[in-house]
Amino acid sequence: MDNSIASLVEPVKTFDVGDIGKSVNDYFIANPGTEGVVICDKEQPAGIVMRSYYYQKIGQQYGYSLYSGRPLALMMKTDILILDAACDLARFGHLAMDRQPEDVYDFVAVMDNGRLLGAVSIRNFLVEMSNAKEHEIELLREHNVMIEQARQKEKEYLAEVERMNRDLAVRSDSIKNLLDNAGQGFLTINDKLIVTDEFSNECVRIFGVQVGGRPIASLLASGVEKDALEAMTDIFRNVFSEENKLRNKVYMSLLPGEIRINNRAIQFVYKIIRSGTEKQIMFILTDITQRKHLEQKMEEEKTNMRLAVKAVMNKNDIVATLQELEAFYTKTVFDTLAVTADFKQALASIFRTVHTFKGNLAQLSMTHTSNTLHGIENDLQRALDAPASYTSEQVAGFFRRISYAQLVEDDVRVITDTLGQDYFRQDETVAVDKHNILAIEEKIRSLCSPELSARLLPSVKKLRYQNFKNILMKYNEYLLFTAEKLEKEMNDITVLGDDVFIDADKYRPFTKSLTNIFRNIADHAIEPPDERIDKGKNVKGSVTCKLVEQEPNNFVFSIQDDGRGIDFARVREKALEKGLYSPEELAQFSPQKLLELVLLDNFSTKDSVTAISGRGMGLSAVKAEIEQIGGKMEIDTEPGAGTKFVFRLPQL
Amino acid sequence: MPTILITDDSRFMRDNLKNILLEAGHKVVGEAANGKESVELYQKLHPDLVTMDITMPVLSGLDALKQIVALDPKANVVMVTAIGKPEKVLEALNAGAKNYITKPFEKEKVLEIIDELLLPV
Numbered sequence: 001m002d003n004s005i006a007s008l009v010e011p012v013k014t015f016d017v018g019d020i021g022k023s024v025n026d027y028f029i030a031n032p033g034t035e036g037v038v039i040c041d042k043e044q045p046a047g048i049v050m051r052s053y054y055y056q057k058i059g060q061q062y063g064y065s066l067y068s069g070r071p072l073a074l075m076m077k078t079d080i081l082i083l084d085a086a087c088d089l090a091r092f093g094h095l096a097m098d099r100q101p102e103d104v105y106d107f108v109a110v111m112d113n114g115r116l117l118g119a120v121s122i123r124n125f126l127v128e129m130s131n132a133k134e135h136e137i138e139l140l141r142e143h144n145v146m147i148e149q150a151r152q153k154e155k156e157y158l159a160e161v162e163r164m165n166r167d168l169a170v171r172s173d174s175i176k177n178l179l180d181n182a183g184q185g186f187l188t189i190n191d192k193l194i195v196t197d198e199f200s201n202e203c204v205r206i207f208g209v210q211v212g213g214r215p216i217a218s219l220l221a222s223g224v225e226k227d228a229l230e231a232m233t234d235i236f237r238n239v240f241s242e243e244n245k246l247r248n249k250v251y252m253s254l255l256p257g258e259i260r261i262n263n264r265a266i267q268f269v270y271k272i273i274r275s276g277t278e279k280q281i282m283f284i285l286t287d288i289t290q291r292k293h294l295e296q297k298m299e300e301e302k303t304n305m306r307l308a309v310k311a312v313m314n315k316n317d318i319v320a321t322l323q324e325l326e327a328f329y330t331k332t333v334f335d336t337l338a339v340t341a342d343f344k345q346a347l348a349s350i351f352r353t354v355h356t357f358k359g360n361l362a363q364l365s366m367t368h369t370s371n372t373l374h375g376i377e378n379d380l381q382r383a384l385d386a387p388a389s390y391t392s393e394q395v396a397g398f399f400r401r402i403s404y405a406q407l408v409e410d411d412v413r414v415i416t417d418t419l420g421q422d423y424f425r426q427d428e429t430v431a432v433d434k435h436n437i438l439a440i441e442e443k444i445r446s447l448c449s450p451e452l453s454a455r456l457l458p459s460v461k462k463l464r465y466q467n468f469k470n471i472l473m474k475y476n477e478y479l480l481f482t483a484e485k486l487e488k489e490m491n492d493i494t495v496l497g498d499d500v501f502i503d504a505d506k507y508r509p510f511t512k513s514l515t516n517i518f519r520n521i522a523d524h525a526i527e528p529p530d531e532r533i534d535k536g537k538n539v540k541g542s543v544t545c546k547l548v549e550q551e552p553n554n555f556v557f558s559i560q561d562d563g564r565g566i567d568f569a570r571v572r573e574k575a576l577e578k579g580l581y582s583p584e585e586l587a588q589f590s591p592q593k594l595l596e597l598v599l600l601d602n603f604s605t606k607d608s609v610t611a612i613s614g615r616g617m618g619l620s621a622v623k624a625e626i627e628q629i630g631g632k633m634e635i636d637t638e639p640g641a642g643t644k645f646v647f648r649l650p651q652l
Numbered sequence: 653m654p655t656i657l658i659t660d661d662s663r664f665m666r667d668n669l670k671n672i673l674l675e676a677g678h679k680v681v682g683e684a685a686n687g688k689e690s691v692e693l694y695q696k697l698h699p700d701l702v703t704m705d706i707t708m709p710v711l712s713g714l715d716a717l718k719q720i721v722a723l724d725p726k727a728n729v730v731m732v733t734a735i736g737k738p739e740k741v742l743e744a745l746n747a748g749a750k751n752y753i754t755k756p757f758e759k760e761k762v763l764e765i766i767d768e769l770l771l772p773v
Contacts (some may be wrong), residue, residue: 234742359755
C-alpha cells in the first residue's frame with residue numbers, strides 16, 4: 001500500500017462562500033451518493049458542508065428558510081482539517097480520528113502545491129486501512145467507536161425526525177426532503193397492516209417496488225419464511241388490538257431485527273406511533289450490509305474470547321457436557337433408534353436431547369457446536385412433523401453426516417488455541433500462563449464495549465488470584481526449617497476454613513511480613529521438646545491457621561500456636577527496663593493493653609538478641625504492613641497454652 | 653418475598669437460572685423437571701412466578717402453561733426458550749404467558765424480566 005494519502009484523494013465538488021444554501025441542497029438531491037462538499041474562498045478551502053450536517057441544519061425550526069437563500073459562509077463548518085497530499089496514512093489517521101466525535105466523519109481537504117486537490121472521505125480511508133493486515137484489529141476497534149458514535153448520532157437524529165413527524169400536522173416539503181435524504185427507509189403501517197402513504201424514497205430502493213398501499217406481509221414475503229411471516233402478522237395484529245404497554249413491548253420484541261431483502265441485509269427497527277387515538281407502527285430500515293461485513297470479524301473474536309473465559313471458569317461443566325454429548329452423539333442416538341419400538345417416541349426423545357444440548361452449549365459459549373446442532377434440530381423437527389415419511393435409517397443419517405470430531409472441532413480449537421493443548425487432560429485445575437491471561441485481558445479491553453468489558457474482566461482477573469491458603473502453606477517449610485535449627489520439633493502447619501482468593505501482588509508486602517510471625521512462633525513460642533514433655537504437651541509444636549470470608553469485602557484469618565503464650569510479667573519488666581511506663585501505670589494495664597506493647601517497635605521479650613529473631617522488630621513490622629493496606633491485627637494469648645494472632649483484611 | 657418455581661428438564665439450566673435468582677435475593681421454592689411436575693408443584697406451592705422451558709418430556713411447557721393458566725388466570729408464567737423460535741413464544745404469549753427469556757440467557761436480562769413482573773407497579 002502507498003504510504004501517502006494521495007491515492008485516497010477524490011475530486012470534490014466546491015462552492016464559493018458567496019453561493020446560497022439552496023445550491024448545495026440542489027446538488028445533494030441531484031447526487032445522492034455525495035457525502036459532502038468543500039466551500040472555497042478565493043479558491044482556497046474555507047469550510048465544508050457534509051450531507052448529514054446539512055440536513056441537520058435545515059431540519060431545525062425555520063432551518064430551510066433560514067439557510068436556503070443565504071450565503072454558505074453562514075452555515076458551513078469552518079473548523080476543518082486541511083492536509084498536504086504528501087501526508088502519510090498513519091499521520092492522517094491520527095489527525096482525522098483526533099477530531100471532535102461529531103466531526104470525525106467529515107471530509108479532510110487535501111492540498112497539492114497550494115491548490116485544492118480534492119478530499120479524503122473517512123469511509124474510504126477506513127476501507128483502505130482495514131485492508132492492511134497489520135492495522136486490522138486496531139482499526140476495527142476505532143471503527144467500532146465511530147460506529148457507536150454514528151449510531152448515537154443516528155438515534156438522536158431519528159428521534160428528532162420522529163418528533164417532527166408527530167408534531168407537524170401538515171408535512172412540509174422540507175421534511176419530506178429530509179426523510180428522503182436520510183439514507184434510511186421510513187414507513188408506517190396502519191391497523192389493516194397496509195403501508196400508509198407516508199414513506200421515504202429509500203423504502204422504494206430497498207424493496208425495489210412502490211410500497212404505499214401494499215400489505216406489509218407482501219413486501220416481507222421474499223425475506224421471511226412462511227411461519228415467521230404469519231407470526232409477524234399475528235404480532236402486528238396483537239399490537240394494534242392491545243392497549244397494555246408492557247404487553248406491546250413483549251410482543252414487539254419478538255419481531256426480527258434484521259431481514260434479507262433483495263440480497264441486502266436490512267436492519268428493522270419498529271416503533272409504535274400514537275397520534276390521538278390512532279396508532280401506527282413505524283418501520284425504520286437501514287441497509288447494514290457493509291457494516292455487518294466489518295463487524296462480523298470483530299464479533300467472531302468476541303465470541304471466541306467469551307468461550308475462552310468460560311472455558312477457564314467452567315472447566316468442569318465444559319468437559320462434562322462434551323463427554324455427555326459424545327456419548328449421545330456417537331452411541332445413544334443409534335441405540336434409541338434401534339431399541340425403541342415406537343419410532344415417533346424415539347424421534348421426540350432425540351429431538352428433546354438435541355434441543356437441550358443446543359441450549360447448554362450456547363450457555364457455555366460453545367456457539368459453533370450449538371449452531372450445528374441447531375441445523376440437526378431443524379432436520380429432526382421436519383421428521384417429527386411427518387414421521388411417516390422418514391425411516392430410522394434416515395434419522396440416523398442426520399447424525400452420521402457430521403462426525404463428532406467435526407461437530408465440536410471449531411469450539412475445541414478456540415479453547416486449545418487460547419489455553420493450550422493440555423486443557424482437555426483429565427485434571428480439575430487449569431494452569432494458564434500469566435502472560436496469556438494478560439493478553440486475554442488486553443484483547444477484551446480492545447474488542448469489547450466498555451459494558452461488556454466490565455462484565456468479563458473481573459472473571460478473567462480472578463484467574464490471576466491466588467488462594468490465600470496456598471500463600472500460608474508456603475510458610476510451612478520455613479517454619480519447620482527454623483524450628484529444626486533451634487532444635488525444636490514441629491508438625492506441618494494446618495490450614496482450615498474458607499478458600500479466599502486474592503490478588504497476591506497487592507498483598508505481597510504484608511504476606512512477606514508474616515515471616516516474622518512464623519519466626520516468632522518457632523523461636524519464642526514453641527518450647528524445647530523436654531519442656532513440652534514436662535508440661536504434658538505433645539512433643540511437637542503445632543500451628544493452625546483459619547480463614548473466614550466475610551461479606552461483602554473482608555476476610556479474617558488467624559495463626560494460632562500451642563506454645564508457651566505471652567508472659568505478662570516479662571512484658572511489664574521489659575516495658576520498665578525500656579523506660580516506657582512507670583510501675584504504677586503498668587500495674588493498671590489490662591492484659592489487652594499489655595499485648596499492644598508487644599506490637600511496639602523494638603519490643604522483644606526474648607532476653608537475648610539472636611540471629612534468628614533479631615531485635616524484636618518482627619511484630620511491629622507486620623502491624624505496619626497490615627495497616628498500610630487498611631487491615632488490623634489483634635493478639636490473644638493464654639499463658640502456658642498458646643497465642644493467637646487475628647488479622648482482619650479488606651479485599652483489595 | 654415473592655416465590656419462584658423453576659421448570660426445565662436440564663439440571664444444568666435449572667442450576668444456572670437458580671444461581672442467578674438466588675444471587676439477586678429471590679426465593680426459589682421449587683424445581684420441576686417437566687411440565688407435569690410443574691403443574692403439580694404450582695398447585696402445591698402457589699408461587700408468584702413460574703419459569704417454564706418449552707421443550708420437555710412428559711408434558712411440554714406449552715401444555716403446562718395452559719393447565720396453569722386454567723387453574724389460575726392471573727399466574728405469572730415466563731417462558732424460557734432457545735433463541736430464534738418466535739412462533740413458539742407467540743403461541744405461549746397468546747396462551748397467557750407474561751413474558752419470555754431466551755437461551756443463552758444473561759443475568760441482567762433475566763432479572764429485568766422477572767422484576768418487571770414481580771414488582772408492584
